[in-house]
Amino acid sequence: MATQTVAQQRAEARRHYDAYVAECPTRQLLDRIANKWVSLLINALADGPQRYGDLSRRVAGISQKMLTQTLRVMERDGLVERTITAAVPVRVDYELTELGASLLPVMRIIKGWAETHMDQVLTARAEYDTER
Template sequence: MDTTFPDLRQYGGADAFLRECQARIVFDMFTNKWAGLAMGALLGGPRRFNELRRMLDGVTQKMLAQTLRALERDGLVTRTVYPTIPPRVEYELTELGRSASAMLRAIGEWSGEHADEMIAARRAYDERAARPVEPVRA
C-alpha cells in the first residue's frame, strides 16, 4: 500500500484515513464549521443559546441546536438548565472542550493571518477558470 502519510497503526496510533478509525469521529467534529465556531464562542465562558446564535452570524436555530447537542454528546460542552421561569439554559466548554482551545486558537490565528492570501488565490483561480480553454502549443 503506497501512502504519503505514515501508517500510524504500526505505532499503536490512529489512522484517520480508515473508515473504521475512531479518531475520524474527532476529525469529523473539528472539521464541522459550526462546531468549531460554537466552541470558539464558548472560549470566553458560559453562554446562553440566543447569545450564541447572535454571535454565530448565519447559523440557524436548528443548526445551532444540532451542533450544541452533538458537542454535548461528544463530551465537549455541558448544558445547564437553571430552575427559573422561564428556564435559563447555559452552554459551557467541559475540561475536554477547553483542552481543545489551543488548537482552536491556533486555527483562528492562522485563519486571520492567511485569509487575504486565500481570498487572493480564489480570485486568481476564478479568473483563470472563467477564461476560454486554449490549446497547448508546443
C-alpha cells in the same frame, strides 16, 4: 514478523486509532471538530458559560436548528456541558468541558490563521478563477 491480512491490519490500526484507516472512529471525531459551527462555538464559549440566545447572536448565520444540533453533538462528545437552572423562563447555559477547553488553543490558532490569511486566499482564488 508474521504477515497480516488486510482485515488484521485494519483491526490493528483501529486499536491504535489511525485516522488514515477508513473505519477508524477518529475520522468521525475529526469530521466533527473540523465543522465550522463546532469551531466557532468552541471559540465563542472560550470566555465562559453562555446562554443559547447569546450563542445564537454571537455566531452570526447559524440557524436555530443547526445551533441546537451542534450543541447536542458537542455535548454527546463531551466537549460541552449544558446546565439547566429552574427559573421562569428556564435558563440553559452551555460551557466547555475540560475536554472541550483542551481544543480551544487549536481552534484559536485555526481561527486566527483564517482571519490573518484571508486576503491571500482571496487573491489565490481570483488568480485561479482567472486562469480557468
